[in-house]
Amino acid sequence: MILHGYWRSTTAYRVRIALNLKGLPYDQEPHDLRTGAQRDAAYRLLNPQALVPTLETDDSGVLTQSPAILEWLEERHPAPPLLPPDREARVVVRAMAALVACDIHPLNNLRVLETLRSELAASEAQVQAWIARWIGDGFTALEALIARHGEGFAFGDTPSLADCHLVPQLYSAERFGVALAPYPRLVAAGERARALPAFAAAHPDCQPDADR
Structure with missing residues (x-):
């Protein structure tokens, strides 16, 4: 592939x-x-x-x-498996993943940020506030879901599609300086996942085209 x-x-x-x-x-x-x-x-x-x-x-x-x-x-x-065997549990994992994929990431991707700067003349302070707003809203909801369903990872005690979405979004939040203190369970789940070799090898800094 x-x-x-x-x-x-x-x-x-x-x-x-x-x-x-x-x-x-x-x-x-x-x-x-x-x-x-x-x-x-x-x-x-x-x-x-x-x-x-x-x-x-x-x-x-x-x-x-x-x-x-x-x-x-x-x-x-x-x-x-990256989805649990139980049907209702799979819905929760997919919802957690969609929270990132549909409600956080699209508002903060490169195309949107470039549009804010070039077409709406947003200052860098305004762009940073925009990023923090949408990550914060999403992370607040994820924190509650992880508190309800997490057992070490975002959902349960093994990595799932929820972690595949959470860890990259956590990287983005750190990159843009978003305050993470309000989300201790989310950060803990992300850190546990990032300690696994599969997550560590996927980190942006480890990729062949990363800035050196």
Whole structure:
């Protein structure tokens, strides 16, 4: 498999974690979002949306959108599972993942931040306040869910799709200087996950295209 991504992309980070947890080999094809490499015509043939990640597979063609890729990985390579066996528990894990994927990340991705700066003339202080606002709202909800369902990890006592989403978003919060003191359970779950080799190897700083 070939994973098209960018070292700091939290969506590509999610997929790297899942691939590593499942022990699946893959090559990486980087696209520097800062230079607009993802808008190259050749890449648009793979992903018409010109976003990362994209996963090229041997048997299922080209996959886009990280939540869909993660669900494909879970179905195609079910061991070790990243969703619990209980139906109601799976709903909770998917809801925790969607809280990040749908309600935090889209408001703070590169396209949105660039629009705030270039089209709405937002100052850097205003951009930082925007980032902190949406991460804070999401983390407040996640903190409550982890308190209710976590047993070391975001949900239960083993890594799940919730952790695949939480850890990259925690990295983003740290990168942008968001205060994390109000979220002790969330931080503890993230730290436990990041201590695992699969998560550590997926960290942005460990990727071949990372700034050195």
